[in-house]
Amino acid sequence: xxxxxxxxxxxxxxxxxxxxxxxxxxxxxxxxxxxxxxxxxxxxxxxxxxxxxxxxxxxxxxxxxxxxxxxxxxxxxxxxxxxxxxxxxxxxxxxxxxxxxxxxxxxxxxxxxxxxxxxxxxxxxxxxxxxxxxxxxxxxxxxxxxxxxxxxxxxxxxxxxxxxxxxxxxxxxxxxxxxxxxxxxxxxxxxxxxxxxxxxxxxxxxxxxxxxxxxxxxxxxxxxxxxxxxxxxxxxxxxxxxxxxxxxxxxxxxxxxxxxxxxxxxxxxxxxxxxxxxxxxxxxxxxxxxxxxxxxxxxxxxxxxxxxxxxxxxxxxxxxxxxxxxxxxxxxxxxxxxxxxxxxxxxxxxxxxxxx
Amino acid sequence: xxxxxxxxxxxxxxxxxxxxxxxxxxxxxxxxxxxxxxxxxxxxxxxxxxxxxxxxxxxxxxxxxxxxxxxxxxxxxxxxxxxxxxxxxxxxxxxxxxxxxxxxxxxxxxxxxxxxxxxxxxxxxxxxxxxxxxxxxxxxxxxxxxxxxxxxxxxxxxxxxxxxxxxxxxxxxxxxxxxxxxxxxxxxxxxxxxxxxxxxxxxxxxxxxxxxxxxxxxxxxxxxxxxxxxxxxxxxxxxxxxxxxxxxxxxxxxxxxxxxxxxxxxxxxxxxxxxxxxxxxxxxxxxxxxxxxxxxxxxxxxxxxxxxxxxxxxxxxxxxxxxxxxxxxxxxxxxxxxxxxxxxxxxxxxxxxxxxxxxxxxxxxxxxxxxxxxxxxx
Numbered sequence: 001x002x003x004x005x006x007x008x009x010x011x012x013x014x015x016x017x018x019x020x021x022x023x024x025x026x027x028x029x030x031x032x033x034x035x036x037x038x039x040x041x042x043x044x045x046x047x048x049x050x051x052x053x054x055x056x057x058x059x060x061x062x063x064x065x066x067x068x069x070x071x072x073x074x075x076x077x078x079x080x081x082x083x084x085x086x087x088x089x090x091x092x093x094x095x096x097x098x099x100x101x102x103x104x105x106x107x108x109x110x111x112x113x114x115x116x117x118x119x120x121x122x123x124x125x126x127x128x129x130x131x132x133x134x135x136x137x138x139x140x141x142x143x144x145x146x147x148x149x150x151x152x153x154x155x156x157x158x159x160x161x162x163x164x165x166x167x168x169x170x171x172x173x174x175x176x177x178x179x180x181x182x183x184x185x186x187x188x189x190x191x192x193x194x195x196x197x198x199x200x201x202x203x204x205x206x207x208x209x210x211x212x213x214x215x216x217x218x219x220x221x222x223x224x225x226x227x228x229x230x231x232x233x234x235x236x237x238x239x240x241x242x243x244x245x246x247x248x249x250x251x252x253x254x255x256x257x258x259x260x261x262x263x264x265x266x267x268x269x270x271x272x273x274x275x276x277x278x279x280x281x282x283x284x285x286x287x288x289x290x291x292x293x294x295x296x297x298x299x300x301x302x303x304x305x306x307x308x309x310x311x312x313x314x315x316x317x318x319x320x321x322x323x324x325x326x327x328x329x330x331x332x333x334x335x336x337x338x339x340x341x342x343x344x345x346x347x348x349x350x351x352x353x354x355x356x
Numbered sequence: 357x358x359x360x361x362x363x364x365x366x367x368x369x370x371x372x373x374x375x376x377x378x379x380x381x382x383x384x385x386x387x388x389x390x391x392x393x394x395x396x397x398x399x400x401x402x403x404x405x406x407x408x409x410x411x412x413x414x415x416x417x418x419x420x421x422x423x424x425x426x427x428x429x430x431x432x433x434x435x436x437x438x439x440x441x442x443x444x445x446x447x448x449x450x451x452x453x454x455x456x457x458x459x460x461x462x463x464x465x466x467x468x469x470x471x472x473x474x475x476x477x478x479x480x481x482x483x484x485x486x487x488x489x490x491x492x493x494x495x496x497x498x499x500x501x502x503x504x505x506x507x508x509x510x511x512x513x514x515x516x517x518x519x520x521x522x523x524x525x526x527x528x529x530x531x532x533x534x535x536x537x538x539x540x541x542x543x544x545x546x547x548x549x550x551x552x553x554x555x556x557x558x559x560x561x562x563x564x565x566x567x568x569x570x571x572x573x574x575x576x577x578x579x580x581x582x583x584x585x586x587x588x589x590x591x592x593x594x595x596x597x598x599x600x601x602x603x604x605x606x607x608x609x610x611x612x613x614x615x616x617x618x619x620x621x622x623x624x625x626x627x628x629x630x631x632x633x634x635x636x637x638x639x640x641x642x643x644x645x646x647x648x649x650x651x652x653x654x655x656x657x658x659x660x661x662x663x664x665x666x667x668x669x670x671x672x673x674x675x676x677x678x679x680x681x682x683x684x685x686x687x688x689x690x691x692x693x694x695x696x697x698x699x700x701x702x703x704x705x706x707x708x709x710x711x712x713x714x715x716x717x718x719x720x721x722x723x724x725x726x727x728x729x730x731x732x733x734x
Contacts, residue, residue, distance in 0.1 A: 028670075031684075033685040053684060066666075066669060070685065071685040071686060071687075112663070115733065116663060116666055116667065117667055
């Protein structure tokens, strides 16, 4: 089998490539050039940088496999970065990694896999694919602290049939051990934390530069509309945020709503953040159809635990009712449905429901 | 592996390797010293200079300045003249020059020098009158490449030089002949140029060494400052083995030139003919009447060069497209853009370049292999 391995220059995809090779497959390494500065060069800081491509190239050379850099700058800008900005401008908290997986990595690159003469696409994601009798299943990673199944929820049967995630069976520590044992230069490389196109600066600085409207000054009000202060742009706020409000009132206050059109930030008390449910659109199910049992667990943020909830189809959308009220559920984030270790599917949170 | 990227760089000739070897471990001296070890090295580069000058038809050996390669030669020629004391500061060049000239021109522009870029037609051809018309009272140097490194189009440098001199005899003419030297007659008389850039590695010589012919009397502001080697025009310890290798490669190229045109041109022509039979809609991107015999720069509609190059590599054929950025991704070629191609058209262009090692029979064989890959992608 010929495997196209998406190599980011990190330790996970380095080991993924090495494992495929070890299993006797032919390997072709690629790095996606997704973002560039005004001069057309790759960024020097962040995750898809010249240095990372160089690490990927060096690992590929060490493994003695062909390696190429593929230009996905146009797709990435229109499908991921512009959407990220627009979504923020709508007062949402988007997850660009999910959009990237949906439109670039597991769509454009997956289609390209066969055009490049390969049979499967391999990535260094921490998640597992099971080939069961009734089809493919997507499972959480063995290493719960590194599980990335949340950003892979959009994968369906067709995609899973053509994808391999070899390191989902290993803990991060094991991945690093393997990398060290093989002498891979990326063995000790720190995990990337930032959004790849943002670099060392935080994403708020990025948004201010790329989407100046997000930096419009506005009012901070309470949920009765009383003005409590002003701010320098809705870009600085996320639902559930407590720090950096610049407001001194006795009880802790949180951002409970963002209205970008009027550039207004609404703050409230902890209980104002509680939601009993949410509406989810762009929903897909890994199996191709919704589970028969509506009882699932749902993860509403990348770094949160799945909580019990009930699914119900409402037109083209799905309504999620949490068993107990949840805090800081932000439209734009994904709601991913699980049953135990299995990912059932998910979508993007469109609206939240507060307790009556 | 069928290597069809000889325009990027090519195989070092055996006689070059042999000529260089003694200067790595036997005559390893620094030519700038006093003792006998240095004297041998010094003698080697001066002999090389004489031989290079003879090949170029230079009036004096010291018109040859050894450099660290084609890029450095271009920098020294363009910036060296435009920044020379007492000279005018203006530069006239073309939109399809190598980046070594283009970026030097832009650098000078940032320093306040007036710079003009002359455009080309759809096949990359340059009109000598357009170059003449771009000359102003500020113009100090005109830089026009002898042949384009991507498409292989050959420019009428001698005619351009005459046009320039007719417009203003004080304007100097530089030509980057890095790509042309292998197949074209490049001498001072043939080009009419005051400055000529060459690089060794395109000729079957080593990488990292080049030369600049500088007509006697032309003053240059140095680009590299230091110990004052090369009469102060290029500081830095001489790359003795490289210089010896460069001249050996030049001599071999000049001796092989007529045969190269027949042999390698034959391979390229047969390649194109067979490719035309096998791939529908394929187009040449350079004029048949004025191009290097080793270049086949083609557009294959419906195929993306990025994908094609990877599939060709898998099939054992090395080819090129555009220029690779620092990351290794292919970028839109400024040459094709200057020729008026859209981004989509340019993305379907690939350069196959043959080299001194190729035989006519390599052409049809390569065409079959390329066509098989294109077939897969269409």
